[in-house]
Amino acid sequence: MRVRLPRWAGPLAVKAAVFITVMCCALAALLGVLVHVSVTNQTVGKARELALGRLASATTAFETGDTLGAGVRVDPPGLPRSLRELALGGERGTVVADHRGRPTMWAAGPVDRGRVLAVEVDYSQQARTIDGLDRAILWSSALAIGVTVLAGAFAVTRVTRRLHATAGVARRISVGDLDARVGDPRTKDPDRPQDEVAVVAAALDSMASSLQGKLLAEQRFTADVAHELRTPLTGLHAAAELLPPGRPTELVRDRVAALRTLTEDLLEISRLESGRERSELDTESLAALADRVVRGSAGDTEVVVVRDAVVETDRRRLERVLGNLVANAHKHGRGPVVLTVDGRVVTVRDHGEGYPEYLVAHGPQRFRTEGGAKGHGLGLTIALGQAEVLGARLTFTNAEDGGAVARLTLP
Missing domain, CATH: 1.10.287.130 (Signal transduction histidine kinase, dimerisation/phosphotransfer (DHp) domain)
Known part of the structure; x- marks a missing residue:
């Protein structure tokens, strides 16, 4: 099933909205990562400096036999394995790990007889700061993306609305409304910038x-x-x-x-x-009117009444339309010519070679000939014009088994 988009949401608006959304998301992600990395590095760096400073003081106190401060122990059981191995190798280092259900900054270094001196610093406040920053980045990014998409969609839909209006005027011109104009305000004011x-x-x-x-x-x-x-x-x-x-x-x-x-x-x-012709309406039986048209025409025409209908129409103009269709069928087609009344639909069919392709595609055109064939004169052009005055729809097709078919649908 084909999804029909609203007038303002053409493919251009959809593509623009998708493009703006993707670019906003990419930009927000890039900025968020940069801010997150920068703040995390600063926070971790300060916590590492604090932990290493306390480790240096604790090492001096351990070597002089002074009392170790709070959070300073030798070979603590919760020390991460990687940091213990680093300290046993003769190096000092730090690591952040969960200890007793909360984030902890560990600093450790070697002491005598293969033991490790470790300092434990609470890292909860710094972790909460980074988490809060991440949430702020997410919310601000989502808000910025939403605002940008709405602003972009508003700007794009203004353009697409103008394009739809221009296309609508072009369609009106194509069906004969030569008074139709776009009338874009920008074209009337030379001082305003002229966009595409x-x-x-x-x-x-x-x-x-x-x-x-x-x-x-x-x-x-x-x-x-x-x-x-x-x-x-x-x-x-x-x-x-x-x-x-x-x-x-x-x-x-x-x-x-x-x-x-x-x-x-x-x-x-x-x-x-x-465009000044106006119809004079009266009540008419289509079957009776079809009989009058056939009796007044040259050639043998069969009238088939499937279902009669009484319509309010201009009798003279309707007789002109049907008379021209029947005359054209006899002149340019072959018999038998059949005029069929089925409710408000009247069909005239012959059994000749059918209408030319250009006539089926674009309608009758005055005196036009194609491929050396004989033209259709003015009869069908007049029939189409009178049908428009009546508010009726006149179409021209070719039957599958051969022959031209003109179908008049009355309002």
């Missing part, structure tokens, strides 16, 4: 503005051309009607009608792309 995220946001906003300007210019050009063509086409149509009957006249009238249809389609696309 602000540079990316500024570049994305600039790209969106440029793309929007080019698309608006293209839409205006398309609309202007279509409007300008209307007047001469109207006159050409009237002139064609005055021609004497015959095959040449039929050809002229047919081409004029095709040009008029193309012009009206271009105007319709311009209106759809402007």
